[in-house]
Amino acid sequence: MAIRPIITHPNEILTTKCKEVEVFDEKLATLLDDMYDTMIASDGIGLAAPQIGETIQVAIVDLGEGQEVIEMINPEVVEIGGSEIEVEGCLSFPNLYGEVERPFYVKVEAQDRDGALYELEAEDYEARAILHEIDHLHGILFTSKIIRYVDIEELENEEEEEA
Template structure:
């Protein structure tokens, strides 16, 4: 496995729509493994392929609560519901945090690393992380959705549930 360099804003790579994955091979598996190692090394909860310089529709999310790593290849959002505003950050925007409104619920169809299809439903923080990563695949960056910038000191006051104290 390898730790990859994380692409930082304002790189044009981050604003491009990614291409569908057509080959489910060892190269894809290595990309997913390297993305996971990179995300863990950077203390992130999600990472999309364009953040490591690859313009393909691949993203991962790991909530770090003993849950399996979510690997999404060619993800498509099929349903959303509710709305909640929470603080977000992004590995491509070090030190920037802001309040972002996102759906509370999401249903996604995606493919596994072997090409098999699956459906996933998520709520709350997990839904937020999934949608944040899928946005990356469409060239949409979280800074364009910030309704209020949060000072990092204020962000440190966020409790375990992700709510401001």
């Protein structure tokens, strides 16, 4: 397991549509482990393979709080519902934040690291993180969805008010 450098914007790989994973082997398992270590070291909650230079459909999400790490290989959104606007950031866009509208609910079909197909349903913040990472696999950046940019001081003020 290793911490890999995160690719930051601008970089063509971030807008590249990723290829489907066809081989489920030790190399894929190592990639997933490296992605997890990289995400944790970068204080992120999600990471997609293109963010570390791999143009394959692999993404992870970990909201912490005792929840299991979500590993999505070849994910497909099969159902969405509701809508909400929240502030998002991205490891590939350091110190850039903006309000983004996304579905409140998502159902996804994906494969795990062994290739087994599974279905996942998520709501609210978890759904947002999953959709953000799946967008990366299609070369879609959150900046293309920003309704309003939010500066860091505004975010810090909101956090202080909530405390």
